[in-house]
Amino acid sequence: MDALLRVQDLQVEFNSRRGTALVLNGVDLEIHAGQTLCVVGESGCGKSMTALALLRLIPSPPGRIRAGQIMFHGEDLVSATEQRMREIRGNRISMIFQEPMTSLNPVLTVGDQIGESLRAHAAADAAGARAQAIEMLRQVGIPAPERRVDEYPHQLSGGMRQRVMIAIALACRPDILIADEPTTALDVTVQAQIFDLLRELQRDKGTAIVLITHDMGVVAEMADRVMVMYAGRVVEQGTTDQVLNRPGHPYTRGLIACLPELGSSRQARRLPLAEISGVVPSIWELGAGCAFRERCPDATPRCALEVPAMHTLDESTGHAAACWLLHGGAAA
Numbered sequence: 001m002d003a004l005l006r007v008q009d010l011q012v013e014f015n016s017r018r019g020t021a022l023v024l025n026g027v028d029l030e031i032h033a034g035q036t037l038c039v040v041g042e043s044g045c046g047k048s049m050t051a052l053a054l055l056r057l058i059p060s061p062p063g064r065i066r067a068g069q070i071m072f073h074g075e076d077l078v079s080a081t082e083q084r085m086r087e088i089r090g091n092r093i094s095m096i097f098q099e100p101m102t103s104l105n106p107v108l109t110v111g112d113q114i115g116e117s118l119r120a121h122a123a124a125d126a127a128g129a130r131a132q133a134i135e136m137l138r139q140v141g142i143p144a145p146e147r148r149v150d151e152y153p154h155q156l157s158g159g160m161r162q163r164v165m166i167a168i169a170l171a172c173r174p175d176i177l178i179a180d181e182p183t184t185a186l187d188v189t190v191q192a193q194i195f196d197l198l199r200e201l202q203r204d205k206g207t208a209i210v211l212i213t214h215d216m217g218v219v220a221e222m223a224d225r226v227m228v229m230y231a232g233r234v235v236e237q238g239t240t241d242q243v244l245n246r247p248g249h250p251y252t253r254g255l256i257a258c259l260p261e262l263g264s265s266r267q268a269r270r271l272p273l274a275e276i277s278g279v280v281p282s283i284w285e286l287g288a289g290c291a292f293r294e295r296c297p298d299a300t301p302r303c304a305l306e307v308p309a310m311h312t313l314d315e316s317t318g319h320a321a322a323c324w325l326l327h328g329g330a331a332a
Contacts, residue, residue, distance in 0.1 A: 007030065021283045039213070054178060090120070090169075170201060211223070
């Protein structure tokens, strides 16, 4: 089956007073209809930048897509016109941003904000857009939608605002939904409700979901496939079972080991609590070798000299990781 979205060698650079920095370097991914791809890693690894690049929302200047392809239904979005991207954003590909209070317009009712995309992409009139907005609020589980449709974001709880963001993103029945840490700052109960809602909507509509998170527990519950990022590069990707239970990269193993317990519908197991020392390096401090070398317990001299290429661990599923130890040892 052909991929709904295929990204190849995506590179994004930013210009600053210090020079030009490559913030995404050779990102490859693909996702199929009805599938959930989780993109994981610590803050600063390039997860949100990848999401913005997929929708061509990189602020320019100072940023730009330097190279690569973003193939959506056979069309390369990198070379698409801005008019074409406006037709796709919010219609064929939608995004839920991290913080609804900064993403929602405080002076427009939630009904007007849901209806905006319907009027733009579905040619709905005012009455039709309002009726569909009420139905979308009902679908995302907001009580009394006939009343809530006329309320403003500040009148809603955090969980309701996030549901409004989901309603806006799904109003035009997109092929792909990009969710950038959609449960940030929500309590555990509301988080569970949001993820249940995403699963239900995916079953009903067949939407593909790109879920960005730093929570490996969420990955275990939601993902079909996992892509692990570090310092702007993909360091591992594969099926959820492979990445969580047979990780090939030391960084992936470190992320999993940081959890006191990883519960999954696929497999539940207890893990010793650990930590990954240090922090993600600045893009100005990457050097010539593997970006994870300073924090890696298995680093060798070769790791400081060359960036490891992706090594295929399972060709049938695309499980691969970028580590010199997978290339036959530490010899340079």
